[in-house]
Amino acid sequence: MPLGEALRQLARTAALxxxxxxxxxxxxxxxxxTPGAQVLFGLVLAxxxxxxxxxQVAEALRTGExxxxxxxxxxARNPAAYWTGVGALALGAAGCGALALWCVARLASQ
Known part of the structure; x- marks a missing residue:
C-alpha cells in the first residue's frame, strides 16, 4: 500500500x-x-x-449439550461438567434477572 493511501486511512480512522x-x-x-440514568443502564445491561x-440453559436442557x-x-458423556455449567449459567441468569427486576422497581418508584 502506498504511503499516501496509508496516511489517508489513518486520518479517517483518527477522525472516526x-x-x-x-x-x-x-x-x-x-x-x-440525569437522576436514575445509572439504574436505566443497569437494566439495559442486565x-x-x-x-x-x-x-442457553433452556437449550442445554433441551439438547443435552x-x-x-x-x-x-x-x-451423557460428562455429566459433572455439564451440570456444573448449567448450574453456573442458571445462577447467572437468575442474578441478572434479579438485578433487572430491581432496576425496574427503582425506576418505577422514581
Whole structure:
C-alpha cells in the first residue's frame, strides 16, 4: 500500500475515533447529570444478559449439550461438567434477572 493511501486511512480512522470519543463524553456527561440514568443502564445491561443465559440453559436442557469455548459437554458423556455449567449459567441468569427486576422497581418508584 502506498504511503499516501496509508496516511489517508489513518486520518479517517483518527477522525472516526475523535467523533466517537466526543459522543461517549457527551453521553457520560448526560448520565452524570440525569437522576436514575445509572439504574436505566443497569437494566439495559442486565436484562439481555439474563435472557441470553436463560436461553442457553433452556437449550442445554433441551439438547443435552452445553457448548463452551473449548468444546461441548454432554449430559451423557460428562455429566459433572455439564451440570456444573448449567448450574453456573442458571445462577447467572437468575442474578441478572434479579438485578433487572430491581432496576425496574427503582425506576418505577422514581
Amino acid at each position: 475515533v475523535a467523533v466517537l470519543a466526543a459522543l461517549l463524553l457527551a453521553v457520560t456527561a448526560w448520565v452524570a447529570e 436484562a439481555p444478559l439474563a435472557a441470553l443465559a436463560g436461553w 452445553l457448548p463452551h469455548r473449548t468444546g461441548v459437554d454432554t449430559r
